[in-house]
Amino acid sequence: MRITCNVCGSKSIIQSTKDAMPGYAKFYCICTNPKCSHSFVASWSYEKTLNPSLQQTNELLINMVQRMEPAQQKKLIKQLQLTYL
Numbered sequence: 001m002r003i004t005c006n007v008c009g010s011k012s013i014i015q016s017t018k019d020a021m022p023g024y025a026k027f028y029c030i031c032t033n034p035k036c037s038h039s040f041v042a043s044w045s046y047e048k049t050l051n052p053s054l055q056q057t058n059e060l061l062i063n064m065v066q067r068m069e070p071a072q073q074k075k076l077i078k079q080l081q082l083t084y085l
């Protein structure tokens, strides 16, 4: 991740990182421009999901199938067998 100084626009170095919580982090930075040397805190945060994680997809699918009526489950299994055999 490239962080630039908001005062002079030079490259900054991340000196330390603090993960406040999942999906949010603080970066303690210092500007590499010797004539500036601005030190500051920048943050990163999760915004939104574009495609769900495969782990989430699998869990969602299993939960959905487990909540189906047995007859619906059998119908689904039959459809999958027809599709993949």
Ligand SMILES: [Zn+2]
Pocket: 005, 006, 007, 008, 009, 010, 031, 032, 033, 036, 037, 038
């Ligand atoms: Zn600077």
